[in-house]
Amino acid sequence: MFKAGRKSLASASTCLVLATILLPARSDPVLPANPSAEEILRATDQVRNPEQPFRVTLGLVEYIHGKARDRVELVVHARQDEGTGRFDNLVRYAGPPRDTGKMVLLRGSNLWFYDPASKASIRISAQQRLTGQAAEGDVLAVNLARDYVTKIICTMKLQDADRQERECWQLEMTAATPEAIYRRIEYWIERGTYHPIKGKFYADSGRLLKIAYYHKYEEQLGRARPLEVILIDAVNPNLATVIDYAGYRFEDVPPAWFEREYLTRMPPE
Numbered sequence: 001m002f003k004a005g006r007k008s009l010a011s012a013s014t015c016l017v018l019a020t021i022l023l024p025a026r027s028d029p030v031l032p033a034n035p036s037a038e039e040i041l042r043a044t045d046q047v048r049n050p051e052q053p054f055r056v057t058l059g060l061v062e063y064i065h066g067k068a069r070d071r072v073e074l075v076v077h078a079r080q081d082e083g084t085g086r087f088d089n090l091v092r093y094a095g096p097p098r099d100t101g102k103m104v105l106l107r108g109s110n111l112w113f114y115d116p117a118s119k120a121s122i123r124i125s126a127q128q129r130l131t132g133q134a135a136e137g138d139v140l141a142v143n144l145a146r147d148y149v150t151k152i153i154c155t156m157k158l159q160d161a162d163r164q165e166r167e168c169w170q171l172e173m174t175a176a177t178p179e180a181i182y183r184r185i186e187y188w189i190e191r192g193t194y195h196p197i198k199g200k201f202y203a204d205s206g207r208l209l210k211i212a213y214y215h216k217y218e219e220q221l222g223r224a225r226p227l228e229v230i231l232i233d234a235v236n237p238n239l240a241t242v243i244d245y246a247g248y249r250f251e252d253v254p255p256a257w258f259e260r261e262y263l264t265r266m267p268p269e
Helices: 006-022 037-048 260-265
Strands: 055-066 069-079 087-095 105-107 110-115 120-123 129-131 147-158 165-175 184-191 195-200 208-220 221-234 239-250
Touching: 006 165, 037 087, 037 147, 037 221, 055 129, 087 221, 105 239, 105 260, 110 260, 147 184, 165 195
Parallel strands: none
Antiparallel strands: 055 069, 055 239, 069 087, 087 105, 105 110, 110 120, 147 165, 165 184, 184 195, 195 208, 208 221, 221 239
16 A cells, blocks of 8 residues: 655645645636626626637537437637627537538628538528527527626526536527527526526527526536536427537637638538
8 A cells, every 4th residue: 555755745736836836826717705797697607608718619419309410510710709798609520521611700790601612601590400409599609698688587496417406597589680590498597506407599589499408517627627518309208409519729710710711621620
């Protein structure tokens, strides 16, 4: 059995102190005891989106009656415009092979789909389907606090995707800008952590489209972020799509990548 001497213990203590000093400082928001709806939404935006330009890999799997049917792999590059608060996004298809090389570009209020086979980019809607219950807008980094007017409905206990009870604020969000992907959203945010736990997303007609659960929180780029989102069809709960997030990293994305004219010259992933 290993027995640590005084020197070993001292060295270990020194290492722990140094490790603590060298760890990047967390930027958790410091909010008042009773934050406003806008403050809550801004804080949860920080949970969902790193504050520096970043890259993340997504795996989307569609399930029907619990059986996987289709899989799409994406690489998302995103950066926030400091002037407007909007996020620019470049989404690159990494699989299946038939879709490799296809791209989606969000710049300002414009969303384009690019197909390397035709070398043409066309305007699309953020609600256009990717696979299963996942739309293009569901994989984009967006600034919810900018795009929605928000109010607190109540505080309540809510079961998360793992059936654990969470003390949450329930927010009601109404679209305030043309860039808002959904007309209305109901959002449940955990008190204290500002983690999104559940969301309900509505069409312009008022119809409930899908229900989302956010879980598997892990430390990524200095903050605990959800590494899995489950989207459930609002009409048929046997239809679901799971989005897995992996490979978060900060990335200084070339500005040209967010220009529509550059899509035809984009280097391979």
